[in-house]
Amino acid sequence: MEIKRGSRLRNFHQAKWDEEIIFELSNEGERGILPPETDSDIVESVGGVSSLLPKNMIRQLPPNLPEVGQMRVLKHFLRLSQQNLGADLNIDIGQGTCTIKYNPKINEQIARSQKAAEIHPFQDEDSVQGALQIFHQMDLFFREISGMDRFTLQPSSGSHAIMVMASIVQKYHQVRNQEQRDEVITTIFSHPSDAAAVAVKGYKIITIYPDEDGFPAIEALKKAVSDRTAALFITNPEDIGIFNPRIDEFTRIVHDAGGLCCYDQANANGILGITRAKEAGFDMCFFNLHKTFGAPHGCGGPASGALGVVKQLEQFLPVPIVDYDGKKYFFRFDLPNTIGKVRSFWGVFPVILKSYAWIMSLGSEGLKEVAEIAVLNNNYLLKKITEIDGADSPFKGGKRRIEQVRYTWEKLYEETGVDTHDITCRMCDFGFHLWSSHHPFIVPQPFTIEPTESYSKAELDEYLDGLRHVVEEARKEPELVKSAPHKSVVHKIDESWFDDPEKWAVTWRAYLKKHRLKKKKSCEDK
């Protein structure tokens, strides 16, 4: 279908290199770099490199790594980089719940600077006072943002922070001889990790479903609590963008039953400077620095979760925590009921540094403005998207949303047979990323949009033109949409392999084992 005159849609085409897997490029003996040989007089006096290594650490066979020349390696990765739609290329608002925002490039420079990149976690604390100061100041920032009394920056991700919260919950009840408390309550629209990472600690998971309004039901919570309740793990606003205004009632009910309240604030983008964990009655919370606080998310960079607790739970935090005595920053290991260390070393410093720079550049007014613009952008899109014939948002009831909305293509699907997956594939043809939302699948034909504060109205309008165009195509030329993508790196993939343990292969070795060798064997059999 022709792009309408005046539409902001681009006549896009993705690069398609048909590039090999790097293992397929391997030629025996080919090298990218030849390091100089050790001087013979050095070898004479101290022996060769391998003679310096303990015998049991020298492997019998070299690792099976691809052997490729330098120029070919460069070409390989540049080609791959042209075959994706990263946050810096497209209008990346289609990955709702993930808070994909602009990550200022200057902060990458800061994290790469010699001063940051060349310090080592084994250095004496006297020689890394600057780094420790940043840890400490981040602790103070997050106390202000959340109302909690002490933060640790050790957890390496959001799910890791959830697991650490669960460890603290377990220790807390152990110390109080309440070990029969083996149930954790969550809601179905809290992030799925609130159930998954907690189950790792052996907890039974009780999940609350929403009522007709989309709020988790108070009556359901009352049914869930008992003397077995260890804690509540909850997201608010939930992953569908609805803020639960009775959250303080939730925390009160759980406290009355003897449980702790843990707040998943991985995504706090819509409530920075507006609501706080403390006032909602929580005992613990965490933030993803790689989501809300300006460091790249997911495969864009490493992660970090900042976890805070109220005063009475400080004794359980993982050690060490970073403290300041007015003169010096130092590590403290003397927490009486600490759950111990939860990772090697102290935290993911480059991410912490990028977030520190981001917060410092905005200040407290800036942080609040982030939330306000994110909410404004989101409600602009809510209005525009629900005006598209075929799209809707469940649990509407006149409610405004916070930072994201889970929408549905159900009507469009009923009318045209074009489903949410088809639309995500067709959006690629115009250089847009759209995904179909994660678990749970209560909302039929779902998609989740989260515009954050980063995008201008012009860009949001461009994205809207994309949605409108594809919906029009779905009505006029459904086959075109169902057979998309047409201008992307690959055509539609048969995803059923992802479900089949006999076929899936997440490594090259597994691929060879499951597919190449099998093929060879079946040829031999013939």
Add this chain to the structure above:
Amino acid sequence: MKSCGLIINPIAGMGGSVGLKGTDGQQILKRAIEMGATPRSEERARCCLMVLSKIKDEIELVTPRGSMGEDLALECGFKPTVIGEIARGMTSAEDTIRTARLMKTSGVDIILFAGGDGTARDIYTAVGRSITVLGIPAGVKIQSAVFARNPVQAGEIAMLYLKGRITTHVEAEVMDLCEQDYRRGILNGELFGYLKIPHERNRLQRLKEGSSKEEIYEQEAIAHHVIEGMSDDIIYVIGPGSTTSMIQKKLNIDFSLIGVDIIGQRTLIERDVCEADLIKRIEGRSAKLIITPIGGQGFILGRGNQQISPYVVRKIGKENIIIISTIQKINRLHARPLLVDTGDSDLDEYLSGYYRIVTGYHREIIYRVAS
């Protein structure tokens, strides 16, 4: 070449528009026609066949003569293979059953049938679980879980199945209400059995929601959870369904898929009991009731398990009801509550409210039951 059977029940759904709640039986049909009802199952089947016509040169379409399939197939550009003989004039349930049997013998890969619960029952009578089938929803009553959500979707699933893109199956319930009762306002759904349908997940769900294998793993996890919590001085009344019967499978004891069984101390006490047996067995004992939603609408009591009568439920007590369900089944309700319809409105009201529902090993949800 893959082959696809198509059976249209040309009169299905006619009673709905004129408020007759179905077309089971010749007299009702006559009345429906007198009241101005028009056939709609052909229209529904057309939507499905239009989708399937994209691969019309790659498959063989097998249909009965005339209005039960041939006419529409020709109209949609197929060159159908006509099978069997249909009596002139009004078609009947016997035509459906006879044709489905013929299709099975001739080895079709899937039978698509357009109709309602009554038609599904006829198909079940004819072929049971021996071959793959799929319903195109065209009837007034659709309680059974063997239908696609809409005709277009039925066409898509059939196409994917015939192309070999869907290779797994699920067993889905065949339910039917007694139409006479239904007309008097009484809903008396019975569970007739299970048909084998292609495991439908739209392309999204295929990736995220898990496969039919996973649904079986979930049933196993639920069974282990329930068995772990069993006590030797309690007897367990186990309602019908594939989710509940997994408990007996895991205990290596006999079970009835569509009946009510009683077990105690992890052994079978009695299989496929009626209400009277049930009352005798639970009298003066502490008992728990294990039930799962039946059919596509989310009924836990009053559909397909009427042996568990209001008296029995009262005797066992609300607090001793254990509801189990795979999460897929819950999610397919799209946030609607589970339902009870015991025929005793006081009891229904008493049973309404929030329950813990076992959805896996050490996994429960809090979900609402309404009357």
